Amino acid sequence: MEHAVKPHKRVRRWDKWTPYLFISPWIIGILLFTVGPLIFSLIMSFFDWPVTSSPKFIGLGNYTKMFTEDPQFYKSLLITLKFALFYVPLSLVTSLILAMLISQSVRGVKFFRTIFYLPAVVSGVAVSIIWGWIFNTKYGILNYALFLLGIEGPKWLIDPNSAIITIVIASAWGVGTMMLIFYTNIKSIPPDLYESASIDGAGPIRQFTHVTLPLITPTIFFNLITSTISALQQLTLVLLLTNGGPLKSTYFYGLFVYNNAFKHHKLGYASANAWFMFIIILLLTALIFKSSNAWVFYENEVKKERKKGGKKK
Amino acid sequence: MLETKRRSWFVVIILTMLFLSACGSGGAGSSSDEGQSGKATIRFATWDSEENLTLQQGLVDKFNEAHPDIQVSLEAYGSEYDTKIAAGMGAKDAPDVMYMWNYPTYKDALEPLDSYLEKEGADFKNNYYETLWNYNSADGKVLGLPVGYTTHVVYYNKDLFDKANVPYPKSDWTWDDLQAAAKKLNNPDESISGFAFSGTPDPYDFEMFLWGNGTAYVDDSGKTQGSLNSQKSVDVLTMFQNMLKDGYAITTEGSGSTEMKSGKVAMFTNGAWSIGSLKEAGINFGIVELPSFKDGSAVSIVSSSGISMSKDSKNKDAAWEFIKFWTSEEANKARLDYELPVLKSVVESEKLQDDELKKVFYHMLEMSEGYTPASFKVENWSEMSEKLALVFEQIFNPSTLMDPKAVLDDAAE
Amino acid sequence: MKLSSWHKIVVYILLIGFSIYFLFPFIWIVLTALKSEAEVHQYPITFFPSEFRFENFVNAWKAQPFGLYFMNSVTITVLTTLGQIISCSLIAYGFARYDFKFKNGLFILLLATMMIPWDVTMIPLYMQFNLFGWINTLKPLIVPAFFGSAYYVFLLRQFLMNVPKDLEHAAKIDGANDFQIYSRIFVPIMKAPLTLIAVLNMLSVWNDYLGPLIFLQDRMKYTLALGLASFKGVHELQILPIMAITIIMIIPPVIAFLYAQKYIVEGISGAIK
Numbered sequence: 001m002e003h004a005v006k007p008h009k010r011v012r013r014w015d016k017w018t019p020y021l022f023i024s025p026w027i028i029g030i031l032l033f034t035v036g037p038l039i040f041s042l043i044m045s046f047f048d049w050p051v052t053s054s055p056k057f058i059g060l061g062n063y064t065k066m067f068t069e070d071p072q073f074y075k076s077l078l079i080t081l082k083f084a085l086f087y088v089p090l091s092l093v094t095s096l097i098l099a100m101l102i103s104q105s106v107r108g109v110k111f112f113r114t115i116f117y118l119p120a121v122v123s124g125v126a127v128s129i130i131w132g133w134i135f136n137t138k139y140g141i142l143n144y145a146l147f148l149l150g151i152e153g154p155k156w157l158i159d160p161n162s163a164i165i166t167i168v169i170a171s172a173w174g175v176g177t178m179m180l181i182f183y184t185n186i187k188s189i190p191p192d193l194y195e196s197a198s199i200d201g202a203g204p205i206r207q208f209t210h211v212t213l214p215l216i217t218p219t220i221f222f223n224l225i226t227s228t229i230s231a232l233q234q235l236t237l238v239l240l241l242t243n244g245g246p247l248k249s250t251y252f253y254g255l256f257v258y259n260n261a262f263k264h265h266k267l268g269y270a271s272a273n274a275w276f277m278f279i280i281i282l283l284l285t286a287l288i289f290k291s292s293n294a295w296v297f298y299e300n301e302v303k304k305e306r307k308k309g310g311k312k313k
Numbered sequence: 314m315l316e317t318k319r320r321s322w323f324v325v326i327i328l329t330m331l332f333l334s335a336c337g338s339g340g341a342g343s344s345s346d347e348g349q350s351g352k353a354t355i356r357f358a359t360w361d362s363e364e365n366l367t368l369q370q371g372l373v374d375k376f377n378e379a380h381p382d383i384q385v386s387l388e389a390y391g392s393e394y395d396t397k398i399a400a401g402m403g404a405k406d407a408p409d410v411m412y413m414w415n416y417p418t419y420k421d422a423l424e425p426l427d428s429y430l431e432k433e434g435a436d437f438k439n440n441y442y443e444t445l446w447n448y449n450s451a452d453g454k455v456l457g458l459p460v461g462y463t464t465h466v467v468y469y470n471k472d473l474f475d476k477a478n479v480p481y482p483k484s485d486w487t488w489d490d491l492q493a494a495a496k497k498l499n500n501p502d503e504s505i506s507g508f509a510f511s512g513t514p515d516p517y518d519f520e521m522f523l524w525g526n527g528t529a530y531v532d533d534s535g536k537t538q539g540s541l542n543s544q545k546s547v548d549v550l551t552m553f554q555n556m557l558k559d560g561y562a563i564t565t566e567g568s569g570s571t572e573m574k575s576g577k578v579a580m581f582t583n584g585a586w587s588i589g590s591l592k593e594a595g596i597n598f599g600i601v602e603l604p605s606f607k608d609g610s611a612v613s614i615v616s617s618s619g620i621s622m623s624k625d626s627k628n629k630d631a632a633w634e635f636i637k638f639w640t641s642e643e644a645n646k647a648r649l650d651y652e653l654p655v656l657k658s659v660v661e662s663e664k665l666q667d668d669e670l671k672k673v674f675y676h677m678l679e680m681s682e683g684y685t686p687a688s689f690k691v692e693n694w695s696e697m698s699e700k701l702a703l704v705f706e707q708i709f710n711p712s713t714l715m716d717p718k719a720v721l722d723d724a725a726e
Numbered sequence: 727m728k729l730s731s732w733h734k735i736v737v738y739i740l741l742i743g744f745s746i747y748f749l750f751p752f753i754w755i756v757l758t759a760l761k762s763e764a765e766v767h768q769y770p771i772t773f774f775p776s777e778f779r780f781e782n783f784v785n786a787w788k789a790q791p792f793g794l795y796f797m798n799s800v801t802i803t804v805l806t807t808l809g810q811i812i813s814c815s816l817i818a819y820g821f822a823r824y825d826f827k828f829k830n831g832l833f834i835l836l837l838a839t840m841m842i843p844w845d846v847t848m849i850p851l852y853m854q855f856n857l858f859g860w861i862n863t864l865k866p867l868i869v870p871a872f873f874g875s876a877y878y879v880f881l882l883r884q885f886l887m888n889v890p891k892d893l894e895h896a897a898k899i900d901g902a903n904d905f906q907i908y909s910r911i912f913v914p915i916m917k918a919p920l921t922l923i924a925v926l927n928m929l930s931v932w933n934d935y936l937g938p939l940i941f942l943q944d945r946m947k948y949t950l951a952l953g954l955a956s957f958k959g960v961h962e963l964q965i966l967p968i969m970a971i972t973i974i975m976i977i978p979p980v981i982a983f984l985y986a987q988k989y990i991v992e993g994i995s996g997a998i999k
Contacts, residue, residue, distance in 0.1 A: 018904045019829075022820025025813040026836065029873020033851070034839055040850035051403045052422035098744060104737050112741045114984065119748050121979045122755070123933045125955050126972035129963070130751050130758075136566055138504070139575045141754065144771050157566060158512065159712045173751065177926060181881065184922045184990050188885070204733055218884040226877065229841055245513055247706050247713065254843070261845045262396050264695045265418060267403060274843040281841040286834075298887035300823075356943060362959030364789070370945075388943045391956040392963075393935075400940050403849040406856050408943075504769065570962065574767035586961035595764030 045271035055268065062272035073273070075248065076256040079164075083252065084231035087168055091227055092220070095175045099182035100208065113183075120176030128240030131170045132157070157242060160249035167250055171237055178223050185219040186212060217296040225285055232281055253277055353631035355385045358408040360394035365651050372647055376638050383631045385410075402623075409626040410635055412460070413619050416451040417688055418695060424622040425454040429633050440656050444682050448617040451689065457619030458640045461652035463584035464613035464677035465521060467491070467604070471597045473498055473505060473579045482580075482601045484676065491580065491604045492556060498579040499561035508556060509572050509581040512564025512709045516701035517688055521614040521681075522549050526606040530687040530701070537697075542718070542725040549606075550708050550717035557709065564709050573598075584616050585653055585674055600673045602680070612684060613677045618652075700724060759783070759969035766965055783974065786967035790953050791946070799949045800978075802867050803931045809871035810927045811920055814878040819908050821879065822886035823894065840876040848940060855941060866941040867934075871927075878923045885919040886912070921989040929979050950975050 020027075045062055047055035066073050102113040119127075134142050135156035143153030154162045189212065197207050235254035238244060244251035244259075257277070261270035359369055366389050373387045388408060390397045395415075401407040402422045413419060430438055438446075445459040467482065474481055477498045482490065495507025516530075523529050528545040531537050540546070556562035565572045569581040574594040582603065591598050605611035620639050622632045638644060645654040646663065653674055654660055665671045688694040704724045707715045758766055759782055761775040786792075821833055855866045889912075897907045913920075938952040948956075954971045957964045 015904075016826075019820045019824035019826040022824070022904075022908070023817045023832070025872065026817045026874040026879065027832075029813075029870060030835070030839065032873065033854075033870050034842070036854055037847040037850035038842060040853075041846040044846070044850075049403075050421070051399050052419055097740070101737060101740055101744070106734055106737055106741075109741075110987070112745060113987065114980070115745050115748055117983055118752055118976070118980070121929060121933075121976050121983075122752065123951055123954060123972055123975060124935065125951075125958060126755060126968055127751075129958075129965070129968065130755055132566070133571075134751060134754065136571070138506075138563060139572055139577070139769050139771075141771055141773075144769075155711065158564075158710060160710075161712075173748065177929070180922060180925070180990075184918055185885070187991055188888075188918060215888075218888055219881075222881055222884045225837070226840070226880075233841075233843060243513075245706060246710055248703060257843060258845050259699070262399050263699075264693075265399065267846070267849065271846045274846040277843065278838075278841055282838055285837060285841070289834075300887055300889060300891040360960055362956050362962075362964065364964070366956070367789070386944055389945060389956050390939060392958045392960055393939055393955065394960065397939055400849050400852055404852040404856060406852070406861065568961070571767065575769035576767070577769045584961070590763075590962050593763040594767050 041271045042275060044268050045275050047268040049266070049268040051265040051267050058268070062269045063276075065269065066272055066276065072248075072251070072256060076251050076253045079249070079251060080232055080234070080253040083164065083167070083234065084228060087171065087231045088224070088227050090168065091172055091175050091178060092223055094172060095178035095223070096182050096220075098175065098179040099186055100212070102179070102183060103186045116179055117176040119173045120180075124236050124240065127170070127173070128237060131166075131173075132241055135166055135170075158246050160247045163242060163246055163249050167237060167242065170241065171234070178227065181219055181223060182216065185216045189215050214297055218298060221288070221292050221296045225288055228284060228288070229281055232277065232284075352382060352384045353628040355383060355410055355626075355628060355632055355635055356388060356408040357385050357635065358388045358390060358394070358398065358411040360390060360392075360412050362389075362391050365648075368647065368650070372639070372644055376635060380631075380634065383628075383634065385635055405625055407623040407625060409623055409628060409632045410639075411621055411623065413449075413457045413621040414617060415688070416449065416456050416619075416621075419621075420451040420454075420456060422624055423456045424624045424626065424629065425456060426458065426622065426633075426636075427455050430455060433637075440658055442655060442657065442678060444615060444678060445617055445655055447685060447689075448615050449619040457621040458636055459655040460618050460620050460640060461648065462615055462617040462655055462678070463586065463653060464615055464674050464681060465518065465582050465584050465603060466613070466673050466677055467580055467582050467601050468573060468587060468591065468598050469580045469601065470573070470576065470578065471599050472576070477579075481599055482604075484602045484673070486601070486604045488552065488604045488606060492561075495556070495561045495580065496559075501560075504577050506563045506572075506578050507561040507580065509563050509565050509569045509578045510553065511569055512566065512706065513702060514705055516698045516705070517686060518614050518616070519701075519705065520686055521603070521612050521684075522553075524612040524614075524681075524684050525549075525603070526609045529684075530697075531690050533690070535691045537725045539725075542721040545609075547718045547721055550705075550721065554708055554714065554717060557711070558714070564711075588670065589651060600670050602673055602677050611677075611680060613681045614684075614686060615678065615681060755969050755972060759966065759973055761966075763966060782966050783970045786970035787974065789967055790956070792950065792953055792971070794946060795948050795950045795953045798864065798947060799932060799951070802864055802949065803928050805868045806871035806931050807924050807927050809868070809873075810875060810878055811924055813872055813874040814882055814923060815913065815916055815920060816908070817874045818879045818882035818886055819912055822883045823912075836876050836879060840880070844936070848936075852940060861941060862943040862947065864942075864947065867931075867937050871931075875927075878927065882916065882919055882923065885916065889915060918990050921986045925979075925983055925986050928982055932975070932979055 048058045049055035098116050134140050137155045137158050146153040156162050156166045193211050197211050233254050234252050238250045238252050238255050242250045244255050257270050257273045260266050370387055373385050441459050449457040449459050479494050479497050499507035520530055523546050526545045526549050528543045530541050532540045570587045572578045573581050603611040620636050626632050642659050645656050645659045704720050707713050707720050708717050760778045855861050860866050894907050933951050935951040935955055938949045957968045
């Protein structure tokens, strides 16, 4: 980093350490609370550990078992990837639409803003119970309402084909967090940019694609990465709502790991499962990160590039 | 400039110290006052949820008052009980005393209690129903004292029976009787179902139907081949599947108690857990023994709850003292409202054999003597259970309704 | 800016359409909480309670020491939010506004910590906290927040990356040191995203169930979320208290959100100009 004005020498010696000082809380935190357990779990993945008794070293045994002997591993992996492929774009688009809606200057928008955010506030325990009820095929309110309308409702949580849709509907309910993140970013866009665009004759859609969208790429990037991670680790909802059923159609990878750890008490095996997923997510994130150079624009980088004559980082 | 710089770093340091002291006090203000001199502290974990919890806390307080040298603290974890216990055991910090039912899974972390029991004399042990000891042991060692139990029974909705003019079921009925009644009770126009059973039954529970028809999941050597896929097993599952196909029975999405509470289900099977909630839901119901199979009998699985001691406990004598209290007559009586007592003397003194509802569970218990669940016979029950759960779903799920024989043959491989 | 009327109509149709989806389960929770146990399960379903039973709320609250749980939840939430705001703003500032050796490597490491599945690190973490003597205290739930959380640092960094670089150059020329630039120029700029972080953190900590489940033992130290969960037994659940406590638990985060809204609406723009 080049400074416009160079401070004198004694201070410069400190300058080298300034950024590290800023991030030092995180470095201390990671050393204190993360590194130990992480290494521990990596080591455990080479052990047979039934929780209640002492671990036995088995080398790569857990990994070979996972790849060669456990068909559920591949099935769960596939279900999870499918879910993520479906859910991530859906939630991104929905939350962006919602964020755009609540940043319109229409009457009562504050009220709607609160409504959209409300579901994200409801605790997971109650959410799963209430959805289980609503979707009960025989005695649930949803099919009852459909019945009153003369429609025979689908077997929501009984039919494997509709179960995954049910999960998507239920998990999209909590999209309020992502919406709020988009919203905060949209609100930070200087209004004069819109004004000048509208003077240039741009309609609402053009304003969105030419002003809003480019300026919120950093948060799109953020939401893309975090929702990919959470989709691949989705556990709470399937654990409480379907427990993997019907016919294992929602037996997500997160549930697979959780059951191996706490139902089958194979902590070593579960660690191996978890580490595999960890690496997959890491690679996926790296991929998104690599691609981000092409579509994410940061204000401070744009400026830098301009100054340094378009030097790529 | 140098000075302002120094001063601002000073501010950073002060701030950092502030955070640390803030969280320090946050922790300290709430840190426990344990470690009082000379007192043995006992952590006691329960899976029971509210209502019962208030009662249990009262019992614990009573024990603490009577034992000035022991301090028991009650910990309640609700439905995630197993996760908490497993985490505690993995970290070698399990509660000293805990509720337990799944002995085969946890056996290595539990203290065998045979030597403790011996000291108490034979009468102590004989006061329990014998069947329950099987359910509270593993590998021939007693690992827990029975606290409560339930057998499975048929709940029936009296109002629906009255409306359809069907006589209430009697204790020596058969599955044919149940089916005949269900057919008469079933009324699609009013969304009334004759019989309901779980479409995703817990394999541990479902084995009782195989027992009733004279078979089991595994033979004595733990092999599934020839047992799980025996003709008798196939018959049981075919019978259940046919009830669905004929349309007078439904599968439920949970245990079935939600559906039963709607007042639109005439009969379903469950343990004693539903008594309280069905009463609260205002259902006018009766309870009857499970029906028996034509060439077999009526047998129920026992869902037992026991109380165990952690192997790593540092105060084993105090823990045993508390376990004895928790299984005493006094405690059994105190829990009468929500738990079926396991002591013969209490059943006698409280005249439970004359209780219209409760006597059914005791009768069912007597009829179910001498059976050992597969979970005690095979090493990897939790995995087998997961496989069986899928088998049942394939047979009962309306979108598959697979042929029982084919599925069971496949599963027994 | 004037909106055309067809634009407005489209906006309202979408707003109302989404509201039904978002509100319906919520309304269902409220209506359920006001019914009697018998009516909850009745079929055909009655939509509105025949009698509004507000005593359900009182009964649920009295069933456990919820006043105490409430205080514990508040303590944890307030302290972690404070911790996250202070630590994350420092860390994100470091990552967003400086170039330094190992920056990219460290940032990838930061992101990686978001991907660690808790199932397998939970037990070693338990052991570690046990070693510190922190089990059965609120410390494991509070202290880590003072060392930042990857999610919020990442979020904040994304915002900071969007602030023009000229800003600190100008300040540097004026003779401000690094910490002054951070505290006097950037903290005000970060007001909107920091508010957002406070809201998000409050929410996740308030509803967190697993952390308290694993690290707490004594019932006197339980949080609201843990108290709520203990209405759910292994075989039966008590539906009325669950719904009632759920509704009570919603109130504080919603109030906080309503209060925070105005800081978010102000946005970064105001601060820069």
